[in-house]
Amino acid sequence: MSDDLVRPEIREIREYVPGKNPAKPGMVKLASNENPFGPSPKAIEAITRESLSLQTYPDQRASLLRDALSKKFGLPSDCFICGNGADDILQIVAATYLSPGEESVISRNSFSLYELVTRVFGGKPVFAELRDNAVDLDAVSSAVTDRTKLIFLTNPNNPTGTIFSSGQLEIFMKRVPDRALVVMDEAYMEFAENGDFPDCLKYVRDGANLMVVRTFSKVYGLAGLRAGYGIARKEIVSPMFLSKMPFNVSRLAQAGAAAALGDREFVERTLRNNSEGKRTLYAEFDQLGLSYKRTESNFIFVDLGRPADEVFLRMMAEGVIIRPLSSFGFPQAIRVSIGSPDQNRKLCEALKKVLA
């Protein structure tokens, strides 16, 4: 088999660039927006229990987890589908709805998975430019053609931390054609504090062509477990069960995620820390004269105005791992996760030294 037997679409893909991991103990990782308090303790308990039954296959429909989600969000369980992380939901959406040659509209400089799943299914990514480093819903609307099948939106946006408001979304949704599906990635929605953050479940209830995608990786501290979910009206969700791999969500992910959903104390602690940490970092960044975006998420986008890869390496040498954003198309910017008070302090000390 010569290499040209690989599908041409696959050769267009650049491999995902993850946050770096600590090379030695004691390093502070603020590169992947992971939870500074570890995993939800209730999830750990459930996983430990469930590990004794691992010889048996997982429930193909993740019924208990979907029932728990249904209860929490007040929508029928038929409106939910669970995945091996939110990534899997994105893949299943594309598998089910995106035919070869159809277009996905994607905001420029966003999470690269939207482009990945589009290319894997032979679709054509069409990019809409950001405006002032935030998603520009007008630009997204303008990029829609009669070949558009999927429209990927991220709110709060990764990596800039900005949001679009419920009013802006309302106007946008009126312009979405009937033959397109809006895929609303809300991986960070739990962290949004702005009162104008849209309630997308309203659109699901109203029968819109919109699927909300969420994850247990962030606020529940379960990035390593791989559990995410999609919410849409049941006519949209139901065919997705045909194209997904039957046992896509492990027993541990189903049990751990369901338990985490009820871990209110952990979630509250996480959100309180994030809110306080955000304000601390704003004050420190102001003192350092840094240009940053106010965030509705658990990370802050900082425009350094100089090559970020070099700053990343020097921060690494100081024991702090941040995310240089070249792979997102911002060669002069970094993304720093909001950590624990101690991690935030170390971040600021290292930044002071490196940027001096």
Place this chain on the structure above:
Amino acid sequence: MSDDLVRPEIREIREYVPGKNPAKPGMVKLASNENPFGPSPKAIEAITRESLSLQTYPDQRASLLRDALSKKFGLPSDCFICGNGADDILQIVAATYLSPGEESVISRNSFSLYELVTRVFGGKPVFAELRDNAVDLDAVSSAVTDRTKLIFLTNPNNPTGTIFSSGQLEIFMKRVPDRALVVMDEAYMEFAENGDFPDCLKYVRDGANLMVVRTFSKVYGLAGLRAGYGIARKEIVSPMFLSKMPFNVSRLAQAGAAAALGDREFVERTLRNNSEGKRTLYAEFDQLGLSYKRTESNFIFVDLGRPADEVFLRMMAEGVIIRPLSSFGFPQAIRVSIGSPDQNRKLCEALKKVLA
């Protein structure tokens, strides 16, 4: 969005029919070829440890697990790719190599995932008939056309438990055209006792267009964890890292599978039990006058000569869950997993009663 916006290929898919699960405690499940001794204890230990780090993302390349596989099988770690179960490997192979309109050759009456991944990527499944309820490599060869990209083989075969020999495979491989990739599903290979069972790693070493697919679900008792792997020469494996989801294998699967790989005692106990159980069941089935296939796997295919769905329901009422094979295209046959001595005894008692 009207339903006709679902891709036409997806509407062709019938949802996977899994083995039924016990409705009440005390039932014996011999329907999904799960390990009767539970999960590998070393895997449970590793999972319990790893669960404390679940806030962090998994290694995108599953390096430690691939290193462990490399050591065990004496091939470079570049020859290995890990997946969210072997299903995920099948999906990634199709994503990387199968272009819309290209053909997959699949043995009739086999594991339905080959057809599923083929349809999901817009390929065309072409079926080769079995011969005497075993894979017929001549029929498979004859089904190959100049549009064939993937050839799915299962050895030992599911659900009939038969194998093709190394000699038969040798002849077959000479007839595979250069532009096709053989996907050799060896989910049950550890159970094969026949000395003629082929060593497929030989083909990987010799640079053939062949990918071996294996799983931790069966002999390691980890079906609920979702861990599988593919082995091929690195030119075949390497582009698969582009099309897979970055974090497809959870931290728990990576840690648990690596630990299980070293759990020799558990594997030996599992294989010894299977070998003894097989002989016990042969003797009992002979006494009952049942027509069955001698197996190289951890299950036995039994041709009842009458509607199996009804027998399945009556066995269920007796507290024993078996697998009726209608969804595999054998409406008069069942597949029973080889269980523990106690489970096997209950199976035979129930069969005696139901078939009397």
